[in-house]
Each structure stands twice: as structure tokens, then as C-alpha cells.
Amino acid sequence: MADRQGWLIASMPRADFYLIAKPRFSERPLLLVCELARKAFVTQQPTLILTRDFEQAEELDELLWSFDEDAYIPHQLAGDDDDADTAVLIAPPGVDAPARPLIINLREQCPPSHGDRVLEVVAADPAAREGSRLRWREYQRLGFEVNKHDM
Template identity: 60%
Template sequence: MMRADFYLIAKPRFAGQPLLLVCELCRKANDAGLATLVLARDSAQAEELDDLLWSFNPDAFIPHQIAGSDEDEEEALVLIAAPGQQAGLRPLVINLRDAAWMEPCDRVLEVVPDDPAAREPLRERWRQYKAAGYTLNKYDM
């Protein structure tokens, strides 16, 4: 059964920098040994996340890289893909893009910014996942 988990940003720490929440989600996935695909909105966001994953927590080492940058990318537990970048399917997908992720995976995580304008498209996405038979969960972060 496929799952879609929506993470609603509320805490100031994440509101100012939503990618910090993405780093925390990547850390949890890494600790659980889950191969994760992060769908970045654009290449600038992919680069920012790549840098942040090195620095956000001095005690956390998360093997990660940007798709297409290296032949060994299958070894990185966290793979960051900008649009147009080929990346293999993985069991966990963190979707930062504007469209719902309907490709096969076990779980898709949607990060919902603390911005009313950004929430409406995500309500629509919730309906899309629901219509596709996903199990839905919502978490306040």
C-alpha cells in the first residue's frame, strides 16, 4: 500500500528554512537505511540542499549526492534530482516539486510551507493521492 505523508511546517526553525526539515527527513531515512530520492524544484534548490546536508547537523553524516554528478550515485542513500535529471526509482520520495509524484514508491513525503498561498496546491495534491488510493497522513512540524 502506497503512502503519502504531508509535513506541515509550523515551527519557526523550519518556517524560515524549509530545507532544514528536508534535511531532518533525510537523516531519519538514512538512519533507517532507506534509499531516498529528493525531487528538487530546480537545480539551485538541489545545490542548496546538497550544501545544507553537509552542514545542518555536525553529528549527522548523510551519504548523498546530486543525480547525474557521479557514476557511484546508486551508493548514496540520498539522491537529489533536479527536473530533467534521470534518477532511478527509490522506495522513499521527498517531493519538493509542484506536481504530485505518481511513480511507484512505498512512501512519498510532501513538505508544506508555512505560507497560505502554497497550501492550496497541496490540498489539490492531497486529493490526487487520495483518488489514487494512497494512505494519507499529516504531521505538524
């Protein structure tokens, strides 16, 4: 079953791998993360973005303000008292964040806790794709429905 935006509503947990191929995203992979966050916000899905490090979290925070002057996506770095009220939380390693139904994972490992859906953004670099294959198999082992999308 699909929602109004075309995102599938699954009865089992789902992991979607977005493989970056287009030059627009290969040059700035965080643009794809912004697009996914916008789509989640429009469909009213509270989202947690797990970044690789604090620098990536700050870069994404800035980019969400500026990537599209017509889009406003309420977001913040995780760790404040109002985390539960913010549509999109950005969490670097070591920062606790409340569970969310949708997780965008930019880390090398699967999230320690899973929502209903995990989005994996995979860079065009062949070395990065090897780690994504390991995560793919881990999600399958955990009973997730796993899908791939070429971007």
C-alpha cells in the same frame, strides 16, 4: 506496524504531508528536509529528493553537509554512475534518477513514479498549501494512505 524508529510500515503506498509551522522550519524549510533525510538514512531507506529547481538542489546539497556537524548523510546530486550506491539522491527537474522506495517531494506536482512512501514538505505560506491540497487529493485518487503532520 511500526519500525524501530517509529515510522509506520504500510502495506499500501503512503503519502505523508509535513506542514511547516515551527519558526525553525518556517525560516529555513530545507532544514526539515534534512531531518527527514537523516531519519531515512538511519532507518536504511534509500531516498530520492525531488527539488523544484537546480538552485534548490544545490542549496540542499550544501545544507546536508552542514546542518548537523554530528550527522553524516551520504548524498549527491543525481545523474552520476554511482547513483544506485548513494543513500540520498537529490534530483532537480530534467535529471533522471533511479526509483527509490522513499521520495521526498518538494515540487508542485506529484512525482511521476511513486515509491512505497512519499513525503511532502509544505511551507507555511497559504499559497503553497493550496497546491498541497491538490496533491493530497491526487494521492487519495491513486490509492495512497494519506496523513498529515504539523511541524
